[in-house]
Amino acid sequence: MILGLHHPALAVPDMQTALDFYCGVLGFRVVMDAELPSGWEPMARALGLADSACKIRMLRKGNSCIEFFEFKEREAGDPLRPVNRTGISHIALATDDFDADHAVLLAAGVPFNTQPFGESPHRFAYGRDPFGNVIELLEHMGGNRMSLDFSE
Numbered sequence: 001m002i003l004g005l006h007h008p009a010l011a012v013p014d015m016q017t018a019l020d021f022y023c024g025v026l027g028f029r030v031v032m033d034a035e036l037p038s039g040w041e042p043m044a045r046a047l048g049l050a051d052s053a054c055k056i057r058m059l060r061k062g063n064s065c066i067e068f069f070e071f072k073e074r075e076a077g078d079p080l081r082p083v084n085r086t087g088i089s090h091i092a093l094a095t096d097d098f099d100a101d102h103a104v105l106l107a108a109g110v111p112f113n114t115q116p117f118g119e120s121p122h123r124f125a126y127g128r129d130p131f132g133n134v135i136e137l138l139e140h141m142g143g144n145r146m147s148l149d150f151s152e
Contacts, residue, residue: 062150079132090134
């Protein structure tokens with residue numbers, strides 16, 4: 001039986017920049033790190049790549065994980081990729097202190113598309129991480145059908 005979503009995975013051009021932002025700014029922690037060598041055929045086949053050499057980090061916060069891959073051989077991404085392009089359109093980050101977390105993200109240089117939408121406790125704002133991936137800051141309200149448990 002499918003239990004739910006464990007993690008999305010993103011390819012990034014610089015692992016340290018990813019860790020600085022997702023751990024240093026957002027408070028995730030590394031729970032797994034690995035380095036895959038060139039020539040490991042099972043992983044190359046699994047990922048559908050000629051060379052799957054990469055650094056991998058799994059980050060966790062509460063009951064949520066996100067995985068990052070920094071591939072040795074990589075293609076440049078579009079830092080302003082439109083959200084209507086097929087694929088992951090954004091990652092939503094739940095907050096129980098919208099104003100404080102919005103201010104932290106602004107101070108960290110996150111470019112937001114607009115001012116926050118909605119009225120408390122239903123506010124949200126869309127911005128981009130250091131690589132151009134769209135992140136949504138979402139005010140989390142307990143007690144409704146979309147509420148999740150973020151305790152560990």
